[in-house]
Amino acid sequence: xxxxxxxxxxxxxxxxxxxxxxxxxxxxxxxxxxxxxxxxxxxxxxxxxxxxxxxxxxxxxxxxxxxxxxxxxxxxxxxxxxxxxxxxxxxxxxxxxxxxxxxxxxxxxxxxxxxxxxxxxxxxxxxxxxxxxxxxxxxxxxxxxxxxxxxxxxxxxxxxxxxxxxxxxxxxxxxxxxxxxxxxxxxxxxxxxxxxxxxxxxxxxxxxxxxxxxxxxxxxxxxxxxxxxxxxxxxxxxxxxxxxxxxxxxxxxxxxxxxxxxxxxxxxxxxxxxxxxxxxxxxxxxxxxxxxxxxxxxxxxxxxxxxxxxxxxxxxxxxxxxxxxxxxxxxxxxxxxxxxxxxxxxxxxxxxxxxxxxxxxxxxxxxxxxxxxxxxxxxxxxxxxxxxxxxxxxxxxxxxxxxxxxxxxxxxxxxxxxxxxxxxxxxxxxxxxxxxxxxxxxxxxxxxxx
Amino acid sequence: xxxxxxxxxxxxxxxxxxxxxxxxxxxxxxxxxxxxxxxxxxxxxxxxxxxxxxxxxxxxxxxxxxxxxxxxxxxxxxxxxxxxxxxxxxxxxxxxxxxxxxxxxxxxxxxxxxxxxxxxxxxxxxxxxxxxxxxxxxxxxxxxxxxxxxxxxxxxxxxxxxxxxxxxxxxxxxxxxxxxxxxxxxxxxxxxxxxxxxxxxxxxxxxxxxxxxxxxxxxxxxxxxxxxxxxxxxxxxxxxxxxxxxxxxxxxxxxxxxxxxxxxxxxxxxxxxxxxxxxxxxxxx
Numbered sequence: 001x002x003x004x005x006x007x008x009x010x011x012x013x014x015x016x017x018x019x020x021x022x023x024x025x026x027x028x029x030x031x032x033x034x035x036x037x038x039x040x041x042x043x044x045x046x047x048x049x050x051x052x053x054x055x056x057x058x059x060x061x062x063x064x065x066x067x068x069x070x071x072x073x074x075x076x077x078x079x080x081x082x083x084x085x086x087x088x089x090x091x092x093x094x095x096x097x098x099x100x101x102x103x104x105x106x107x108x109x110x111x112x113x114x115x116x117x118x119x120x121x122x123x124x125x126x127x128x129x130x131x132x133x134x135x136x137x138x139x140x141x142x143x144x145x146x147x148x149x150x151x152x153x154x155x156x157x158x159x160x161x162x163x164x165x166x167x168x169x170x171x172x173x174x175x176x177x178x179x180x181x182x183x184x185x186x187x188x189x190x191x192x193x194x195x196x197x198x199x200x201x202x203x204x205x206x207x208x209x210x211x212x213x214x215x216x217x218x219x220x221x222x223x224x225x226x227x228x229x230x231x232x233x234x235x236x237x238x239x240x241x242x243x244x245x246x247x248x249x250x251x252x253x254x255x256x257x258x259x260x261x262x263x264x265x266x267x268x269x270x271x272x273x274x275x276x277x278x279x280x281x282x283x284x285x286x287x288x289x290x291x292x293x294x295x296x297x298x299x300x301x302x303x304x305x306x307x308x309x310x311x312x313x314x315x316x317x318x319x320x321x322x323x324x325x326x327x328x329x330x331x332x333x334x335x336x337x338x339x340x341x342x343x344x345x346x347x348x349x350x351x352x353x354x355x356x357x358x359x360x361x362x363x364x365x366x367x368x369x370x371x372x373x374x375x376x377x378x379x380x381x382x383x384x385x386x387x388x389x390x391x392x393x394x395x396x397x398x399x400x401x402x403x404x405x406x407x408x409x410x411x412x413x414x415x416x417x418x419x420x421x422x423x424x425x426x427x428x429x430x431x432x433x434x435x436x437x438x439x440x441x442x443x444x445x446x447x448x449x450x
Numbered sequence: 451x452x453x454x455x456x457x458x459x460x461x462x463x464x465x466x467x468x469x470x471x472x473x474x475x476x477x478x479x480x481x482x483x484x485x486x487x488x489x490x491x492x493x494x495x496x497x498x499x500x501x502x503x504x505x506x507x508x509x510x511x512x513x514x515x516x517x518x519x520x521x522x523x524x525x526x527x528x529x530x531x532x533x534x535x536x537x538x539x540x541x542x543x544x545x546x547x548x549x550x551x552x553x554x555x556x557x558x559x560x561x562x563x564x565x566x567x568x569x570x571x572x573x574x575x576x577x578x579x580x581x582x583x584x585x586x587x588x589x590x591x592x593x594x595x596x597x598x599x600x601x602x603x604x605x606x607x608x609x610x611x612x613x614x615x616x617x618x619x620x621x622x623x624x625x626x627x628x629x630x631x632x633x634x635x636x637x638x639x640x641x642x643x644x645x646x647x648x649x650x651x652x653x654x655x656x657x658x659x660x661x662x663x664x665x666x667x668x669x670x671x672x673x674x675x676x677x678x679x680x681x682x683x684x685x686x687x688x689x690x691x692x693x694x695x696x697x698x699x700x701x702x703x704x705x706x707x708x709x710x711x712x713x714x715x716x717x718x719x720x721x722x723x724x725x726x727x728x729x730x731x732x733x734x735x
Contacts, residue, residue: 052675058691059698061519088687091671098582104591104675284497296691303697305497 046079047345049107052095054087056162056332056366058299066365074352080345082108093408099337100126107340108349111158111333112401118152119405119449127157127335133347134159137354143394146331146371148403159354160371161362162332164400166214166226166292167393168317172310174208174288183315186322187230187256190289194266197288210266212281213257213426214292218274219413220257220422222400223292225328227253229398230319240404243442246435252320254422254431262428272427283308291317292327295367295390314389316396327393328400331371369394406449410442417441482710489513489703496699512704519701522708524678525685530712531594532670532681533663536601540609540659541652543602548613549640553626563614566607574604578672585673592676600669605659612658616651617644653720664713682709 051071057063063086071082085106087095093113099105100121109127111117117126134156139147146160170183178197184190194210201207213223228235233249236242244250260267268287270276279297282290283305290297293314301308319326334353336346352358359375362368369390370376376394381387401407413419421438425431488496489512491505516522550556551563581600582591590596621644629639645652667683674680686705689696696702 055688055691058696059519060688085675085677086688088671088684088690089692090687090690094672095675098579098672103582103586280497284499286499294692300697303493304699305494307494 046075046081047342048081048083049340049342049345049349051082051084051108051110051349052087052099052106053084053110054089054092056368058296058303060086062365066362070353070358070361073358074349077352078345078348080348082349093412099339102339105337105339107337107342107346108353109335109337111335112330113408114150114158114333114335114401115152115403115405116408117335118157121338123338125338128338128340128343129155129157130159130336130347130350131156133336133350137351141374142371143331143373143376145329145394145397145399148399149331149401150333152403158333158335159350160331160333161354161359162366163329163369163371163376163394164294164332165329165369165390165393165397166223166294166317166327167314167389168289168291169282169293169297169312169314170289171282171285171287171312174285178288183313184289184318185316186318187320189322190291190318191260191264191266194260194289195264198266200265204265206265206268208285209268209281209287211260211289211291212267212278212287213260213271214278214290214294215271215426216277216279217413218272218276218423218426219419220271220426221411221413221416221419222328224253224257224418224422225398225400226292226317226326227257229325229328230317231256232320232324234398235402236404240402241446243439243446245442246439251431251435254425254435257422258425258428258431261426272423280304282312295369295387298386299367314386316389316393319396325396325398327397329394329397330400332368404446404449406445409445409449417445485703485706485710489700489707491700493700509700512700513708516701516704516708519698520685520688520705521677522682522685522705525680525682526708526712528679528685529664529681529683529709532597532601532666533660533712535594535598536605536663537656537660539598539602540605541656543606544609544613544655544659545645545652546640547606547610548617549644551610552614552617553623553644563611566611569607570611574668578668582672591673592679594679596673597670597679597681600673601663601666602659604669605662609655609659613648613651613655616654617648620651621647657716657720660716661713 051067053067055063057066067084067086071084074080074082087110095104096109096111096113096117097120099109100117102125105125111127114127120126137159139156142160143163146163150156150158150160168183174197175181175183175193178193180193180196184193190211196210197208198206198210199208213220215223225235228245228250231249231253233247233253234244237244261269261271268281270281271278278287278290279293279300281287282293282297283301285308301312317326334350336343336350340346354372356372356374359370359372360378360380363370363375364380367387369381369387375381376391381391401411404410410416411418414423417438421434424434487503487505490508490510491502492507492509495502495505495507551559581603585591585596585600588596590599625643625647626639629643634642665683666681670681670684671687674684677685682705686702686709689698689702689705691697
């Protein structure tokens with residue numbers, strides 16, 4: 001009984017300590033402080049808005065520093081307090097879905113799947129039509145492709161800011177060792193180079209992949225979207241009424257990805273493992289070419305593999321013929337939510353946040369491309385060999401997020417038909433069967449959303 | 451054929467015994483070892499092929515950096531608070547519920563036990579949306595009460611069933627009958643006899659609900675939209691970027707080490723009672 005008493009006492013001490021910790025170090029005010037901005041001490045005369053934005057920096061400190069600085073400048077300029085919340089990418093879809101169906105919502109949201117949120121939001125919730133803001137800002141300064149991401153029909157529901165595309169990265173030491181002078185521009189060249197670069201052990205197991213696809217958690221759908229573009233295929237017809245990825249180009253693109261593993265044996269079979277991360281594989285020198293890398297690779301290399309400094313380069317992704325689109329793009333966008341109680345202040349934030357000055361700061365701090373052509377014309381982008389490859393790639397892209405309300409359902413991972421199809425094909429299943437199954441599912445989703 | 455029971459009697463059996471124990475221990479402990487080693491590795495060691503089993507230099511500075519890279523103290527404090535409050539709530543509610551279910555015969559007793567049991571069969575994800583809007587409409591999102599309620603809702607049924615098993619087997623009915631004869635009322639019996647005797651079961655329940663709350667991720671990630679209320683399990687996500695990966699692996703692992711310590715301490719203090727509490731009533735006789 002005495003021992004029991006001691007255990008209970010220890011447990012009680014732990015419980016009390018945590019209560020004391022709370023009592024001493026916290027109040028609701030403090031809780032609000034870390035979630036907001038340095039300006040949260042007073043709302044001032046200009047009102048207060050809440051801004052939700054995802055984390056675009058791989059280092060959490062950089063994003064906080066950036067948002068602290070921007071909200072401070074916004075306060076000085078307008079007198080409005082912008083309290084920001086950094087939304088985890090893992091929960092962003094759930095949080096915006098809840099926000100667009102009557103749940104907790106911010107005044108300004110860093111949205112994606114715009115078409116879906118406009119539809120599910122209906123009259124009361126979701127993003128607000130902001131044609132007036134678009135007119136005031138002037139949309140001619142944006143990359144035309146980004147504008148299609150932020151419109152529903154002819155109406156603007158968001159303003160673009162960031163720009164995301166995928167490129168090819170290659171290990172320059174491996175290229176020199178194999179005697180390869182230039183990065184490949186066609187699939188034939190890519191395959192020939194990959195075969196020269198691949199290394200195997202005595203049993204035939206790959207010890208160094210000639211090429212790998214950009215993948216983590218066994219997710220291939222976005223990379224496949226680039227390969228589909230490379231083959232000259234499209235996901236949907238021009239009216240977005242019918243899926244077209246069962247076309248010969250669609251089949252060829254999927255077969256090419258699968259063959260790289262099972263037929264040509266230039267890609268490690270590990271790609272299908274959910275714990276496999278192509279960035280880690282490339283940065284640890286276990287792969288020579290990575291197809292579909294984002295600009296984040298640079299910051300990862302600096303943190304995780306400083307020994308790789310100067311040993312890799314980026315270039316435009318190859319396509320089947322060497323011409324035409326070879327990658328995908330998507331725009332980051334900001335919207336005002338219909339449930340906002342301070343719509344005018346929210347619109348002011350959008351104008352401020354998408355301005356050239358603010359976006360140049362955003363791009364530099366987060367190492368991101370931008371949808372604003374004036375920002376992309378800055379020497380920061382044009383003079384940097386790494387970023388200029390992304391600028392070049394941005395001229396040969398197709399849309400990643402399709403402008404249809406059911407896109408969030410179709411592209412959901414792992415439950416959506418496209419993600420399931422690509423993962424199954426990369427696991428070695430029949431391309432024809434998987435395409436047929438996915439095609440039927442997509443058509444059913446399209447029909448149910450008409 | 452010689453049959454041995456309990457501890458191995460021959461040298462060979464002893465060797466086999468320890469070989470299996472060692473193998474299992476290595477498998478179980480390796481992830482913890484790797485977590486710690488990665489937390490002190492210099493950047494150039496992290497993706498090295500083949501990997502270094504021990505870091506070339508110890509980057510202890512990671513354990514300093516983590517307190518400023520993310521608001522770790524606040525996350526840690528939140529986790530402790532939520533875990534402590536939901537443990538307290540679970541123990542009180544489960545204690546009363548388990549005692550009444552194990553001792554009293556009333557009309558809806560069996561139905562109540564079935565209801566507790568059935569609640570464990572419902573996947574948590576199914577109830578997220580309705581629960582979220584219930585919480586939201588009651589103004590409980592982004593509140594300590596809301597999060598503690600959300601945690602306790604899932605823990606109370608299991609804790610009640612666990613404690614009921616313990617109370618039914620550990621406390622002889624005759625003891626309570628004697629107390630009744632001596633003039634003790636039902637509440638007196640509960641507080642003066644049942645409670646002190648069932649302390650191992652209560653400690654086990656408390657540890658269980660503490661660890662459940664400490665590890666909880668789903669609820670906190672859904673109902674909290676203000677960073678200031680994040681527990682550590684959700685706050686650690688601050689390291690994960692858009693691509694689902696983090697370059698700050700060492701910092702991430704150092705934070706994971708810190709996150710593991712409180713539950714290790716709680717478990718270490720009362721692990722004996724956890725085993726006793728869980729196994730009581732498992733066998734008849």
